[in-house]
Amino acid sequence: MNADHYENVALLRGLLLRLARSDWRKLTKWSIKASEVRLLLVLKENSLLGESQRMTVSDISKILQVTSPTVTQMINNLIKNDYVIRTTHPTDRRIAEITLSQKGDKIAQEASEMFTKMFEGLIDFLGKEQSDQLIHLMDQSIVYFEQVDIEKL
Amino acid sequence: MNADHYENVALLRGLLLRLARSDWRKLTKWSIKASEVRLLLVLKENSLLGESQRMTVSDISKILQVTSPTVTQMINNLIKNDYVIRTTHPTDRRIAEITLSQKGDKIAQEASEMFTKMFEGLIDFLGKEQSDQLIHLMDQSIVYFEQVDIEKL
DNA sequence: AACTAATAGGTAGGTAACCTATATATTAAT
DNA sequence: ATTAATATATAGGTTACCTACCTATTAGTT
Numbered sequence: 001m002n003a004d005h006y007e008n009v010a011l012l013r014g015l016l017l018r019l020a021r022s023d024w025r026k027l028t029k030w031s032i033k034a035s036e037v038r039l040l041l042v043l044k045e046n047s048l049l050g051e052s053q054r055m056t057v058s059d060i061s062k063i064l065q066v067t068s069p070t071v072t073q074m075i076n077n078l079i080k081n082d083y084v085i086r087t088t089h090p091t092d093r094r095i096a097e098i099t100l101s102q103k104g105d106k107i108a109q110e111a112s113e114m115f116t117k118m119f120e121g122l123i124d125f126l127g128k129e130q131s132d133q134l135i136h137l138m139d140q141s142i143v144y145f146e147q148v149d150i151e152k153l
Numbered sequence: 154m155n156a157d158h159y160e161n162v163a164l165l166r167g168l169l170l171r172l173a174r175s176d177w178r179k180l181t182k183w184s185i186k187a188s189e190v191r192l193l194l195v196l197k198e199n200s201l202l203g204e205s206q207r208m209t210v211s212d213i214s215k216i217l218q219v220t221s222p223t224v225t226q227m228i229n230n231l232i233k234n235d236y237v238i239r240t241t242h243p244t245d246r247r248i249a250e251i252t253l254s255q256k257g258d259k260i261a262q263e264a265s266e267m268f269t270k271m272f273e274g275l276i277d278f279l280g281k282e283q284s285d286q287l288i289h290l291m292d293q294s295i296v297y298f299e300q301v302d303i304e305k306l
Numbered sequence: 307a308a309c310t311a312a313t314a315g316g317t318a319g320g321t322a323a324c325c326t327a328t329a330t331a332t333t334a335a336t
Numbered sequence: 337a338t339t340a341a342t343a344t345a346t347a348g349g350t351t352a353c354c355t356a357c358c359t360a361t362t363a364g365t366t
Contacts, residue, residue, distance in 0.1 A: 005281055008288055009272040010198070015291040017191075020173040021218065024298050026322090035323060038170075045163070057344060065174065070324055072345055094332045094343040118301060119162040125297045130290060135161055137279065137287040138168040144278045145177050148271060179351090188352060210315060223353055225316055247314040247361045 016141075024118065030107050032083065037111050038064065039074050040083060043100050044108035054097040056089075083107065169294075177271065183260050185236065190264050191217065192227050193236060196253050197261035207240075207250040236260065 028034045042063050047053040057075070061068045075098060078084045083104035089095035100108060123131040181187045195216050200206040214224045228251060231237040236257035242248035253261060276284040 006269075006273050006276060008284065009269050009276070011288055012272050012275065012284065013268055015288060015295070016172070016175075017178065018218075018295055019169070019291055020175070020178060022173070022295065022298050024301075025170065025173060033322065058342095065171075066323085067325065068344065069326085069346080073324090076345090089343095092333070092343085096344065115166055116159075116162050119165050120159050121301060122165065122294060122297050123159060123161070126290060126293055130293075131161065131165065133286060134290040134294065135164055135168060137283060137290065138172055140279055140283075141275060141287065142168065142171055142175065144275050145175050148177075148274055186351065211313090219352085220354065221315060222317080222355085226353090229316090245314085245362070249315065 027114075029114070030111070032078070032081070032107070033074075036074050036078055036083070037107065039071070039078065040100060040104050040108040041111055041115070043084065043098065044105065044112055047100075053099050054087075055099075056095050056097060060098065078104065180267075182267070183264070185231070185234070185260070186227075189227050189231055189236070190260065192224070192231065193253065193257050193261040194264055194268070196237065196251065197258065197265055200253075206252050208252075209242075209248050209250060213251065231257065 026034050028037055030037060032040075039060060042060055043053070043055055046055055046059075057068050057071045060075075061071045064071065075084060075086060075096075079086055081103075082101050085099050085101055087097050087099070089097055126134060179187050181190055183190060185193075192213060195213055196206070196208055199208055199212075210221050210224050210228070213228075214221045217224065228237060228239060232239055234256075235254050238252050238254055240250045240252070242250055279287060
């Protein structure tokens with residue numbers, strides 16, 4: 001553990017901050033918000049996984065890691081412009097089932113392709129091995145941040 | 154370039170999103186906002202680099218990568234509770250010079266120590282070599298994202 | 307000196323992306 | 337039948353930004 005073992009603390013902090021604020025998340029070619037595109041993508045990807053096309057507010061909330069009122073709000077916006085459809089579960093009327101409309105599916109498809117190309121580009125740019133490394137390191141970093149107790153710092 | 158060269162596209166996207174939304178940025182033990190703590194840190198770190206304690210709104214804006222109205226707003230809040238002081242440049246009266254008050258310096262000091270410990274913790278957790286790798290890969294990713302043209306995707 | 311352009315910052319008002327607290331509807335459990 | 341639990345919605349708020357515009361001041365030009 002030499003003298004400059006920790007030389008990169010500031011660098012690391014700065015990079016994480018920049019990456020967090022990076023613009024790719026805010027991209028939206030479509031006339032809906034970036035967060036709403038992400039929601040459409042969740043629905044699309046769920047159906048591609050062979051799961052049912054219908055998802056509940058709670059499912060979406062878990063995947064996007066936001067609270068259910070946040071999901072409701074996004075869905076209300078999406079319904080307003082016919083990107084998704086809300087129906088009631090046939091046997092449990094508490095549950096709202098959300099499905100993509102044709103319009104929503106089209107955007108989800110385009111967004112999916114765009115993000116795929118964007119991240120394929122990143123993998124090409126970094127190289128396969130390096131991108132695997134990045135995945136591993138980011139995953140570990142998330143583990144670290146989830147476990148660290150600020151009160152004890 | 155085998156079949157699953159791009160297998161990790163979704164994984165990479167998900168991790169970047171999670172890291173972006175990670176909570177460490179929102180931490181604030183103090184009675185001011187996280188973004189305001191970051192501003193105090195900029196002032197503190199600038200003075201530690203031997204630069205003058207005084208910084209202009211433009212300087213801060215460049216470092217935090219936010220617009221000047223955003224900086225003005227944060228500074229107004231910080232002034233309200235005596236964390237920073239705004240004075241006018243002696244020879245160029247257009248320029249506002251921002252300095253830490255004693256109260257602000259104390260928080261900046263604490264925050265600096267906290268973040269330092271937090272990122273030292275990350276370096277220990279990942280290992281020195283791995284954390285250097287992470288820095289390199291994040292840096293390259295930022296380069297990539299800055300250069301990628303969405304319109305062409 | 308007078309005028310125009312450039313620079314630095316502030317003001318007003320808005321938006322995205324979240325949140326908490328609370329209410330409502332429905333179903334499950336006792 | 338009553339109470340508790342669950343799923344979602346509503347109301348209203350917050351943070352962290354932004355753009356458009358305005359003012360004050362300084363620099364450059366004729």
